[in-house]
Amino acid sequence: VFSEEFTNISIKDLMIPADKVAHVQMGNNLEHALLVLTKTGYTAVPVLDAQYRLHGLITTNLIMDSILGLERIEFERLQNMKVEEVMNKDVSRLNVSDDWMKALKLVINHTFVCITNEDGVLEGIFTRRVILKKLHKQLMI
């Protein structure tokens, strides 16, 4: 049972804190969201409200898919659609006090997991990169 050797891993230590997480706001249109994604270089970011509560994830794929017409990509529609119409509302979330193995299991199928408090306010994100870096380091000892 190797997980005993990995018990010094905590979500809080590894997560990227909320103030460093790029996001878009509820009510933003898809053009704004696409600009945020393009400029930050991320392919998916959280969607938050004015109180920083988590509502969903917006991704370049969801945006592109929503404007894919029969004949061409209908880019003009980006200005008229809001993130809430397109975002993935089924977001995996954990609490900062959850066991890191729960986070490892979730990142198998998600590139990152949102860490929220009991009010749904975003506290940070736990990414595949941070857990891969930690696991690699532990395996090299």
Added chain:
Amino acid sequence: VFSEEFTNISIKDLMIPADKVAHVQMGNNLEHALLVLTKTGYTAVPVLDAQYRLHGLITTNLIMDSILGLERIEFERLQNMKVEEVMNKDVSRLNVSDDWMKALKLVINHTFVCITNEDGVLEGIFTRRVILKKLHKQLMI
């Protein structure tokens, strides 16, 4: 040194074989590449030539970044630009006989690693998901 317990991990067993890897061809324009990415749902795919040799990676971000004008996203330019003008030519690659720990180290900073033979022909890709799934399984025993 836990890595001894993980010695049953091989790149060949874990990689996604080339015939299951979505890709674009050298000479395709960015509009075609964006359609492939949107329809497959991937944010990045390899760029291959007619002999399936690996030349680079094309990503939604690189495409969007290339048409980001001063005032707006210049979508009309997608038809006139080729994948080779925009793709990331600095692709991490491994051989199928390389040690899996080398692959683990590379996926810290890359979402996937290309597996090529000595002629540069793509044999498969090694993704973060497959190694996370394997590590999780090994840690649960």
